[in-house]
Amino acid sequence: xxxxxxxxxxxxxxxxxxxxxxxxxxxxxxxxxxxxxxxxxxxxxxxxxxxxxxxxxxxxxxxxxxxxxxxxxxxxxxxxxxxxxxxxxxxxxxxxxxxxxxxxxxxxxxxxxxxxxxxxxxxxxxxxxxxxxxxxxxxxxxxxxxxxxxxxxxxxxxxxxxxxxxxxxxxxxxxxxxxxxxxxxxxxxxxxxxxxxxxxxxxxxxxxxxxxxxxxxxxxxxxxxxxxxxxxxxxxxxxxxxxxxxxxxxxxxxxxxxxxxxxxxxxxxxxxxxxxxxxxxxxxxxxxxxxxxxxxxxxxxxxxxxxxxxxxxxxxxxxxxxxxxxxxxxxxxxxxxxxxxx
Numbered sequence: 001x002x003x004x005x006x007x008x009x010x011x012x013x014x015x016x017x018x019x020x021x022x023x024x025x026x027x028x029x030x031x032x033x034x035x036x037x038x039x040x041x042x043x044x045x046x047x048x049x050x051x052x053x054x055x056x057x058x059x060x061x062x063x064x065x066x067x068x069x070x071x072x073x074x075x076x077x078x079x080x081x082x083x084x085x086x087x088x089x090x091x092x093x094x095x096x097x098x099x100x101x102x103x104x105x106x107x108x109x110x111x112x113x114x115x116x117x118x119x120x121x122x123x124x125x126x127x128x129x130x131x132x133x134x135x136x137x138x139x140x141x142x143x144x145x146x147x148x149x150x151x152x153x154x155x156x157x158x159x160x161x162x163x164x165x166x167x168x169x170x171x172x173x174x175x176x177x178x179x180x181x182x183x184x185x186x187x188x189x190x191x192x193x194x195x196x197x198x199x200x201x202x203x204x205x206x207x208x209x210x211x212x213x214x215x216x217x218x219x220x221x222x223x224x225x226x227x228x229x230x231x232x233x234x235x236x237x238x239x240x241x242x243x244x245x246x247x248x249x250x251x252x253x254x255x256x257x258x259x260x261x262x263x264x265x266x267x268x269x270x271x272x273x274x275x276x277x278x279x280x281x282x283x284x285x286x287x288x289x290x291x292x293x294x295x296x297x298x299x300x301x302x303x304x305x306x307x308x309x310x311x312x313x314x315x316x317x318x319x320x321x322x323x324x325x326x327x328x329x330x331x332x333x334x335x336x337x338x339x340x341x342x
Contacts, residue, residue: 030164068105080120087127110146129168151187180216226260275311
């Protein structure tokens with residue numbers, strides 16, 4: 001195991017990277033909502049719990065869908081909350097709720113000026129989007145723009161769940177460009193930079209999926225994504241190193257992304273990850289450095305000057321199979337004569 005290492009970046013001190021997130025999955029699950037349940041055992045709560053355990057759930061769902069369009073905000077809140085809970089863990093209910101006509105009124109609630117109503121609408125749509133059969137219906141019902149609005153103006157929970165819902169919708173390839181063109185990317189970058197721990201994870205998950213399309217990669221770079229990514233890669237206590245490095249790795253094939261990463265101080269951070277990171281983190285970092293250096297002699301010079309060769313040699317001897325291959329290829333590049341062709 002690597003010995004703990006302390007160093008500083010942009011005026012901040014950090015300890016050994018291996019104390020960060022080394023889980024096998026780099027991103028948040030973006031599963032059903034993780035916000036609070038009912039705070040008290042109300043009569044509505046008891047009705048809902050009974051319906052989940054009985055044969056009358058269809059009748060309850062139909063009544064709740066009707067209540068979504070009530071003139072009473074309190075009735076709408078209660079209906080959206082109960083539908084959210086019915087859809088939280090049961091796939092059968094997700095299908096029933098969508099088939100009952102709930103999607104369009106729930107989408108309408110996302111644009112509500114009432115923050116709690118908006119949050120419940122977002123969260124219900126997230127839970128419904130966990131069902132693959134519902135994704136096209138949700139997108140066709142005009143959910144993308146209201147979800148982006150929730151990302152921009154909603155409560156912390158609404159923002160997090162909107163990011164997750166957009167991630168789920170982006171799992172359908174045809175939805176990625178509409179999501180990118182809706183203004184979602186700049187909002188997700190803002191959440192990545194300013195959100196809480198869960199918000200950052202959910203934003204990185206959504207961005208990773210949405211940015212599999214080149215057009216969206218360009219938008220993310222223009223939105224300034226590299227700054228928060230580099231900061232998160234350097235913040236080894238956040239559990240975001242794997243996530244941020246993975247998103248950066250899918251962007252760096254674009255020349256503008258390479259330039260942005262270098263400008264934000266990403267090279268010393270990546271070299272440090274190669275030196276003190278977990279095996280997974282080292283593999284991501286060396287792959288990213290290799291992409292940066294492949295066509296650029298100046299970038300190779302910068303990487304070499306950061307002292308990359310010794311940790312790369314160590315990685316080529318003790319890393320994963322893929323990390324060894326990438327490290328060996330990068331070492332060869334760094335040892336080439338550093339005279340850029342005219």
